Amino acid sequence: MQPQKLLAFLLLLLLSNCKDPYKLAVTRTVGRLVINGGIYDTPGPQFLKLGLTPDFNKDPDPLSGAYVSVQDENGNQEFYHETVPGTYQLNGNIVTGRPSGVYTLEIQLPDGRKYRSTPEKLPGSKATDSAYFKIVTETVVKPEGIPVDNTNVKIYLNSVLPSEHSPSFIRWGIDEVYVIIPTCFPQAIACPPFCYIYQTVTKFDLKVIATNDYQRPYINDLLLQTRSVDYTFMVRHYFNVTQYTMNQNAYDYWQKVALITERTGSIFDTPPANVPGNIVNINDPTEIVYGYFEASGTKLNRLKIDRGYMPPNVEVGTCQFDFVYWPAGSPYNYCLNPYAIPGATTVMPDWFW
Amino acid sequence: MTGYAQPVRTVVFGDSTRMEEMSRRQAQMDQLVEQKGKVTDADAIKAIDNLIRKLKQTMMVTLSGTITFQADGRPLSGAAIFVDGLKYGNNSDQNGRYYLQFPPGKYKVTVRYLGMVPISIRLAIYDNGVQDFEMSEKPEVLEEVVISATSQEDRIKEPISGMAKLNVTEIKRIPALMGEVDVIKSIQLMPGVNSVGEGSAGFNVRGGRIDQNLILMDGGQIFNSSHALGLLSNFNSDVVEDFTLYKGNVPAQFGGRASSVLDVRTRSGSFEKFKFRGGIGVLSSRLAIEGPIWKDHTSFLVGTRFSYSDWILKMVGNTDVRQSSASFYDVNGNITHRFSKKNTLNLTYYLGNDYFKYSQEFGYDYTTQLFNLKWKSILGDHWSSTFSAVSGSYASKLYDYNPIQAKSLSNGIDYNQLKEDVLFTVEGKHAVNFGVDMNYYGGRPEISNPYGNSSATVSKRVEKDRGREWGFYVNEEFTMSPKITISAGLRFSLFQNLGADTVYSYQPGVPKSVFTIVDTTYYSRDQVIQTYSGFEPRLSASYSISDHSSIKMSYNRMRQYIHLISNSTAATPVDIWQVSNPHIRPQVADNYSLGYFRNTDNKMYDLSAEAFYKTTQNLVEYKDFAQLLLNRHLETELLQGQGKAYGLELFARKNTGIWTGWVSYTFMRSFIQVAGASPAETVNQGKWYPTNYDKPHTFNLTASRKAGRTSRFGVNFTYSTGRPVTALTSSYLGGTTAIPVFSDRNQYRIPDYWRVDISLTINSVFKKFDDNLIFSIYNLFGRRNAYSIYYQQPEFSTIPESYRLSILGSIIPSITYNLSF
Structure with a gap:
C-alpha cells in the first residue's frame, strides 16, 4: 500500500461514522387519534383519513364509523362519507376550498368523543x-x-x-x-x-x-x-x-x-x-391528537x-x-x-x- | 528507584552547641510538667501551661524558603517537602514558598514534585534557616513510577475535597486519540466526570451541565474548549504546566459557574537556554520553542499546533468527503520578565481556530482569543499579590451552503477581566486569599448574511445582552490542629445586566410569546437593567484519622450568571452564551460532599470514596422546537427548572511498581424538573426526568507498564451506561411524510458504551535526542458505540426506522514522533 493510500485509509477510519438499524425496546403509544388531510382549492372529491396509533410498528389502524364534517365561515356544513375503512370523502357539493375561505373540521367517534379543529383560512396567493x-x-x-x-x-x-x-x-x-x-x-x-x-x-x-x-x-x-x-x-x-x-x-x-x-x-x-396539531377533544383538551387539518x-x-x-x-x-x-x-x-x-x-x- | 536523584549535600544552620541549651530547656520543661501535676489551683495550672507553651516555642526551629523550577525560575506550587524521621511535612504555597517548624537536630529533608528530580539534603539545623530548592525536570527515559502531582500525604491532609490535580507528565501515559495528549480527555477518566459522547465538546461534572464548568487558561475564561468539534481540546500539552479540576469544593477565589472549575496553567519559557520540542502526527503536528530573551531575566515560549488533513481528504473517493475540509490551529505565547526575585510580569496569549466544512452542506469557523497580563509581587515574608488583566473573545460562524438558503451566521462573546488576589500566609498554618474580580461579558450581535450570489435569504441582525459580574472573596486554609485542616471561604457576587437593550414585558399568567408582549422598555448603553447578587459560602474540612486516612466534607454554594443556550444533544460552536437578564434568572447551586481517603502503609495505593449531592435552581431548559438563533425574544423559547444530582465516586490508584494507574467507578444520577404554570411551560408533566448526560454507571481503568528499559505500554478501558434519549413510540402520515411520535423527554437510553485503547511509547529512538515514538490504537476492538439513536423514513415506507449512529466506530491507529532538545 502506498503511503498516501495508507494515510487516506487512516483518515477514513477516523472520519467514518456508521449507521446501523437498531431496535430500541419501547412502550408504544397506542390508540391515539390521527388525522391526515385537509381541504384544498381543487375540484372535489377530497379525502381525509382517520386512524389510531397501533400497538406495533405499522401504519395507524383505520378508524371506521366516525361522523366527519367541515364547516365554512358562512355556516355551510358538509359531511364526509366513508369510502373504505378509515378514509372519508368530501364531495364538495356544499363546502369547497376557495381562497380566503375559513374551514373548521368536526369529528365524532363511534364512542361519542368529539373533536374540532381550529378554524383554518385558505390563503389566496400562490407561487x-x-x-x-x-x-x-x-x-x-x-x-x-x-x-x-x-x-x-x-x-x-x-x-x-x-x-x-x-x-x-x-x-x-x-x-x-x-x-x-x-x-x-x-x-x-x-x-x-x-x-x-x-x-x-x-x-x-x-x-x-x-x-x-x-x-x-x-x-x-x-x-x-x-x-x-x-x-x-x-x-x-x-x-x-x-x-x-x-x-x-x-x-x-x-x-x-x-x-x-x-x-x-x-x-x-x-x-x-x-409536533402539536390543530385538533382538540372538545371535552378533554389534554388528550393528544396527532395530525393537522389544513386549508x-x-x-x-x-x-x-x-x-x-x-x-x-x-x-x-x-x-x-x-x-x-x-x-x-x-x-x-x-x-x-x-x-x-x-x-x-x-x-x-x-x-x- | 531513585538512581536519578541529585547528590545529597549537607546544610548546616546554627551551632550544635545549641543542643546543650535545648537539653537544659527540656529539663525545665520536665520540671514544669511535674509541677503541673502537683498543683490544683486553676490559675496556677494556666500559668504553668503558658510557660510550657513559651518554652516549646523556644525549642523549635524554622526552616523556610522557596521551591522553584530551575529552568525558568517559576515557583512550584504544591511541591511536597518532608522531614524524614519526624513523619512531618508541608506543601509549598502558590508562590512556591514553604514553611516547616520542628525541633533542632539532624534530619534528612526531601522535596518532591511530579516530573521533577527529587532533591534531598542532610540538614543539621540548630537555628532558624532559609533554604531554597531549585528542581529540575526528570528525563522521560528515567521517569519514576509515581503518578501523582501531589504526594499521598498531601491528598490525605488537603482540606479541599473533590479536587484532582494532574500534570502533563501524568496524562502522557494515557493512550490518546491520534497520539494527542489531551487535558479534557484525561479528566474524563476521573470519577465524577463524563460527557454525552465522543466527538462532543465539553464535559459534565457530578451531574452538571457543560456550561457549569469554569474553564480557565492562566486565569482567563475559555468559552469553547474544543478543537475538531470536540475530538481534541484546545490545551497544547507542550505548553501546559499543570491543571486542577475542582469538582467538590471550589475555593472562593473562583466564581461564576455552578458546577466545577478547571484551572489550566501554562508554562513560562526557560530563562537559561533555548529549547525546542515538537511532534509529528498523521493529521497534525506541534512545535514549541522557548528560551531566554535576556538571560535570567526575560524568557519567551511559543507553542503551536496545526492540522493538515485537507490534502488527504482530496484523495478520498467519496464526493462529499472530497469536498469537505477540516483544520485547526492554535498558538500559545508567553513572555515572562523578572524585575527581581519578588516581582514578575507575565504576558500570555492564546489564539485557536477551527474550520470545518462538510461537502456543500454546512461549515463552522470558530476562534478563541485570550490575552492575559499578570503581575506577581511578593510583598514580604507573609504577603504576596497577583494582579491580572484579561481580555478574550470567542467568535463563531456557521455556514449553510444550501444554494437557495446559503447564509453565514456569526455570533460570539467578548470578555474582559480585572482581578486582584492577595495571599497572606502565616508560618505554613494559615493561607488567606482575598481579593476582588470584575468580569465583563459582551454578547456579540448575531448576524446572518446571504452567502454567495445564488442565496436568496435576507440579512438579519439581533443584538445580544451584556453584563458585568463582580466578585469579592476571602478564603482561608488553616490547620486547626494536627488532625483538622479547614478551607473556609465566602464570596459575594453581584451581577448587572447592562444596556443598551430592549426589554419586553409579558402578560402575567400566560406563557411568554411574541403575542403576549404587553410593554417594551428601552435601556440606554451601560444603563443597569437588572441586578442579581448573593453570598456564596464555601467550606471544606479534612479530619485525619491517621497518617494514612482522613475524612473530608464540604459544602459550597455557587452562582452562575451566564448560560450556554443550546438545545442540541451536545454543544455546537454556534451556541449562544447568554447573560442573565430580567427573564433569565441566575443558576444557584448547592453542593455537598463527604469522602473517605486512604493510603496504604507503603504508599503504593491511594483509595478514596466520595459521595455528593447537588441541587440547582433556575436550570435553563427548552421548549419543544425552540428557535434559539436570531431570536429577539429568546426568553419565549426558554424554561427554567430545578436540578438535582447525587452519586458516589470510588477511586483506587497504584502509585508504584511495574504497573501503575488507576481505576474509578462512579454511580451518578442527574435529574431536572420543569413544572411551569401552564402545559406549554412544563416538561414531562412536571415530573423529574433524567438529563442528557445522566449515566448511572461509569467505570474507567487506566494503566501503564514499563516495557523494557526505554519503553512504556499503556492501556485504557472505559465503560458507561448509555445516555438518555427520547425514543420513537409510533408514527403517522402527514400528507406523504411519515411523522414520528415520541416518548416523553429522555425516557429511554442508548446502548451502553465501552472502549479499549492501547499505546506503546518508545523513548530515545535516536540516542542523541530526547525523543519518543508513540504508537496508539484508539478503540482497539473497533466497537461501534452508539452516539445516538435516531429515526428516518425509509425511501418507500410509511414507517420510520430506527438507526444507531456510531462515530469513531472503528479501530483508529496513529503514530506520533515527539522530539525535544
Whole structure:
C-alpha cells in the first residue's frame, strides 16, 4: 500500500461514522387519534383519513364509523362519507376550498368523543413553479469503504414567489406514478394488464418556506428530491410536484415536521419532540391528537421521465420471463406480480401517456 | 528507584552547641510538667501551661524558603517537602514558598514534585534557616513510577475535597486519540466526570451541565474548549504546566459557574537556554520553542499546533468527503520578565481556530482569543499579590451552503477581566486569599448574511445582552490542629445586566410569546437593567484519622450568571452564551460532599470514596422546537427548572511498581424538573426526568507498564451506561411524510458504551535526542458505540426506522514522533 493510500485509509477510519438499524425496546403509544388531510382549492372529491396509533410498528389502524364534517365561515356544513375503512370523502357539493375561505373540521367517534379543529383560512396567493430534473451519477463510499457509483434522479424547482406585502407560506410535496408492463409468459394467451403504481409515500426533504425569509421574489434551483434510479424507471415514471400555500399556523406545523424528519443523529439535531396539531377533544383538551387539518391552495407540476433518459450504462431492467428463477426467487418478482406492490392499480391515470 | 536523584549535600544552620541549651530547656520543661501535676489551683495550672507553651516555642526551629523550577525560575506550587524521621511535612504555597517548624537536630529533608528530580539534603539545623530548592525536570527515559502531582500525604491532609490535580507528565501515559495528549480527555477518566459522547465538546461534572464548568487558561475564561468539534481540546500539552479540576469544593477565589472549575496553567519559557520540542502526527503536528530573551531575566515560549488533513481528504473517493475540509490551529505565547526575585510580569496569549466544512452542506469557523497580563509581587515574608488583566473573545460562524438558503451566521462573546488576589500566609498554618474580580461579558450581535450570489435569504441582525459580574472573596486554609485542616471561604457576587437593550414585558399568567408582549422598555448603553447578587459560602474540612486516612466534607454554594443556550444533544460552536437578564434568572447551586481517603502503609495505593449531592435552581431548559438563533425574544423559547444530582465516586490508584494507574467507578444520577404554570411551560408533566448526560454507571481503568528499559505500554478501558434519549413510540402520515411520535423527554437510553485503547511509547529512538515514538490504537476492538439513536423514513415506507449512529466506530491507529532538545 502506498503511503498516501495508507494515510487516506487512516483518515477514513477516523472520519467514518456508521449507521446501523437498531431496535430500541419501547412502550408504544397506542390508540391515539390521527388525522391526515385537509381541504384544498381543487375540484372535489377530497379525502381525509382517520386512524389510531397501533400497538406495533405499522401504519395507524383505520378508524371506521366516525361522523366527519367541515364547516365554512358562512355556516355551510358538509359531511364526509366513508369510502373504505378509515378514509372519508368530501364531495364538495356544499363546502369547497376557495381562497380566503375559513374551514373548521368536526369529528365524532363511534364512542361519542368529539373533536374540532381550529378554524383554518385558505390563503389566496400562490407561487409560479417550474420543476425540472437531472440524472446524475455520483460516487459514494459504502460503510465497508468500497466506492460505488449511484445514479439518481434529482428534482429541482424554480419558483416565482408571491409578491404581496404580507408573507406567504409555501411547502412542496412529491408523489410518483410509474408503470410496469408485466411479462406475458407463462400466461402467453392472456397477457396481464399494465400496472400503474401510485407511490404516494416517498422520502424527501420537506421544503417549507416563508417568503419574508427571502430577499428576492423568486428562488432558483431548489433541490426537492434525490431519487435512486431502479426498475421503476424501466418504462415511464412521473413525479408530481405539488405546491401548497398555507396560513401561518400550518406553516409552523410543517416547519416543525421538517425539523423532526430531517434528523440524522448528529450532535446538531433538533431534540425530538411531538409536533402539536390543530385538533382538540372538545371535552378533554389534554388528550393528544396527532395530525393537522389544513386549508391549502395547491398547484401541480408534473415531470415525465422515460426510460430513454437513462444514461447508457445505467441498468433499469426489462420484464422478461426467467426460466431459472420462476416462479419464486426471481430478481424480477415485480414483473410477475406487480399488483402486490402497495399503490398498484390497473386504472391508468388519464394524464399518464 | 531513585538512581536519578541529585547528590545529597549537607546544610548546616546554627551551632550544635545549641543542643546543650535545648537539653537544659527540656529539663525545665520536665520540671514544669511535674509541677503541673502537683498543683490544683486553676490559675496556677494556666500559668504553668503558658510557660510550657513559651518554652516549646523556644525549642523549635524554622526552616523556610522557596521551591522553584530551575529552568525558568517559576515557583512550584504544591511541591511536597518532608522531614524524614519526624513523619512531618508541608506543601509549598502558590508562590512556591514553604514553611516547616520542628525541633533542632539532624534530619534528612526531601522535596518532591511530579516530573521533577527529587532533591534531598542532610540538614543539621540548630537555628532558624532559609533554604531554597531549585528542581529540575526528570528525563522521560528515567521517569519514576509515581503518578501523582501531589504526594499521598498531601491528598490525605488537603482540606479541599473533590479536587484532582494532574500534570502533563501524568496524562502522557494515557493512550490518546491520534497520539494527542489531551487535558479534557484525561479528566474524563476521573470519577465524577463524563460527557454525552465522543466527538462532543465539553464535559459534565457530578451531574452538571457543560456550561457549569469554569474553564480557565492562566486565569482567563475559555468559552469553547474544543478543537475538531470536540475530538481534541484546545490545551497544547507542550505548553501546559499543570491543571486542577475542582469538582467538590471550589475555593472562593473562583466564581461564576455552578458546577466545577478547571484551572489550566501554562508554562513560562526557560530563562537559561533555548529549547525546542515538537511532534509529528498523521493529521497534525506541534512545535514549541522557548528560551531566554535576556538571560535570567526575560524568557519567551511559543507553542503551536496545526492540522493538515485537507490534502488527504482530496484523495478520498467519496464526493462529499472530497469536498469537505477540516483544520485547526492554535498558538500559545508567553513572555515572562523578572524585575527581581519578588516581582514578575507575565504576558500570555492564546489564539485557536477551527474550520470545518462538510461537502456543500454546512461549515463552522470558530476562534478563541485570550490575552492575559499578570503581575506577581511578593510583598514580604507573609504577603504576596497577583494582579491580572484579561481580555478574550470567542467568535463563531456557521455556514449553510444550501444554494437557495446559503447564509453565514456569526455570533460570539467578548470578555474582559480585572482581578486582584492577595495571599497572606502565616508560618505554613494559615493561607488567606482575598481579593476582588470584575468580569465583563459582551454578547456579540448575531448576524446572518446571504452567502454567495445564488442565496436568496435576507440579512438579519439581533443584538445580544451584556453584563458585568463582580466578585469579592476571602478564603482561608488553616490547620486547626494536627488532625483538622479547614478551607473556609465566602464570596459575594453581584451581577448587572447592562444596556443598551430592549426589554419586553409579558402578560402575567400566560406563557411568554411574541403575542403576549404587553410593554417594551428601552435601556440606554451601560444603563443597569437588572441586578442579581448573593453570598456564596464555601467550606471544606479534612479530619485525619491517621497518617494514612482522613475524612473530608464540604459544602459550597455557587452562582452562575451566564448560560450556554443550546438545545442540541451536545454543544455546537454556534451556541449562544447568554447573560442573565430580567427573564433569565441566575443558576444557584448547592453542593455537598463527604469522602473517605486512604493510603496504604507503603504508599503504593491511594483509595478514596466520595459521595455528593447537588441541587440547582433556575436550570435553563427548552421548549419543544425552540428557535434559539436570531431570536429577539429568546426568553419565549426558554424554561427554567430545578436540578438535582447525587452519586458516589470510588477511586483506587497504584502509585508504584511495574504497573501503575488507576481505576474509578462512579454511580451518578442527574435529574431536572420543569413544572411551569401552564402545559406549554412544563416538561414531562412536571415530573423529574433524567438529563442528557445522566449515566448511572461509569467505570474507567487506566494503566501503564514499563516495557523494557526505554519503553512504556499503556492501556485504557472505559465503560458507561448509555445516555438518555427520547425514543420513537409510533408514527403517522402527514400528507406523504411519515411523522414520528415520541416518548416523553429522555425516557429511554442508548446502548451502553465501552472502549479499549492501547499505546506503546518508545523513548530515545535516536540516542542523541530526547525523543519518543508513540504508537496508539484508539478503540482497539473497533466497537461501534452508539452516539445516538435516531429515526428516518425509509425511501418507500410509511414507517420510520430506527438507526444507531456510531462515530469513531472503528479501530483508529496513529503514530506520533515527539522530539525535544
